[in-house]
Amino acid sequence: MKTAGKKEATLITASVRIRIPFIVSVLFFFVSLQAYSQHSGRIEIYFRNDNFSLQPRSQKLLDSIAVKLKAGVACYVKVEGHTDSKGTAKANDILSKNRAETVAGFFEEKGIPKDSIVSEWWGMRKRKYRMESDSLNRRAEISYIIYNKLGTVVQKKEPEKKKETTPSEKRDSIAISKMKNVGVGETFAMNSVQFYGGTPTLLPGAFPVLDGLAEQLINNPTLEISIEGHICCYPTDEDNLSEKRAKTVYDYLVAKSIDPSRLTYKGFGHTRPLTEERTAEEQQQNRRVEIRITKK
Template identity: 35%
Template sequence: MKKLYIFVLLFTAAVHAQQTFTVYFDLDKDEVNADSYNALQQWMQNNKDVTVFKIAAFTDSRGTDYYNRALSARRAANVEKLLQQNGVLFSEAYTATGLGEIAGGDYDKNRKAVISFIVRQVLVEEESEALAPKNEEREVNNTISEAIKSKGTGKTIVLKNLNFYGNSGIVLPKSKPVLLELLKVMEDNPNLKIDIQGHICCLRKDKDNIALLRAKSVYKFLVDNNIDKSRLTYKSFEGKHPIYPIPEKTHEEEVANRRVEIEIISE
């Protein structure tokens, strides 16, 4: 049996959605205060597998609305800079926003920035057949095979329902049957050669090479299951060819743009 990495996205909030970490600021300051700076450094040291998708910063209600919005925006930007300097990953749909004042309450607690994030963790490396094709799993439909026959050499095919967690090359668990179907097509058509093409959502420029990771993830799955490397190539198209226009209007559109396509090189 092969060793395979099993990846999952862990959601630890009650609704399995997100976690937050809050830092605080002194009066009229846009840099986090000393206590929060130390706490943030410790948090980053202890949380290497997080992806940040939002920073929302606030002020107390002492200044004017214009002043407070500008100050909160600087606070959000400075927290972002601290995270970037320490190698923290950001979601493709990441936002940093200064939301101005919080009225009433404790002034000290209102001068804050809330970091929203999710945790991605490698659970286990084990002797496993978790992603290996089993007989009962090979009863897949012929969607990819039919598309190849109908389109022919030089055409591209979207691997429908092969989707990924945001800002990663990790395939969503529900997409496993698509990988198995593609593997069966490659096995049944020994002369078939394909170029695997990765795409991202939300942004045109792929500064973290996420699209390449997505293409490589499919490539590695096929190679690990005995498809000869000479039949496969892979590349990134970043966010240059979205299915839905960027910025996307819904979460579903973002998921659809985070995709892999294959181009038929020869049959």
């Protein structure tokens, strides 16, 4: 019994000896982190079918991210490669790996330390978009964290405000209220009528603006319009997503008792982008609908 007691005491002593340096090192690391602030972000880029070469637009977007990463004192980048549902699982695993490594290699060439980049590839196992938008699954997802020393950027904390109408919604409301002054053949953008990525599903902020559009059509019964849909990020619209988005707005207005004979809709794919899509916000702006006056 005494022998067992001695062994137990020895084990406890050893445990203390091991834990104290570990705890001290963890506390030192935690305290060190307090000297830094961090900024994180996430983007997606897209690839052509059965291809892992970066398109010019993707290179521009990645280059802008690389500049931000290099501006910090440290960074962390995670790149995940994906494919659509076409082809075999083995072939897609290889393709998604090539896509992830292409993006990682791009960052390394721009001066981002190799040990700051993590690459993963998932083949077709993590398809994010539905079958009608399967082409958007040919993608790489890039998540990043940028660390900066506290005090290098001073941001004045603004007092909390109640939620207000966004500038985009205000502009749309003004444009809709002045529809009768817009000439036949002219268009106005509805920037707040936006969609979830890769889908024809409206974001919640679109509904108040579309309700205003329906009201103006009801108040001006001779007005006729064309609803024009647009997409972001991918040069071709293989799934006709832009037209599906226009049709979503068409269906919404019909549900609001607008005569279908006063409405037409058409998709323009990615042929008329408003932005260069360097950020997620700019990508979102190209997922839009415009209204063209066809008759007054």
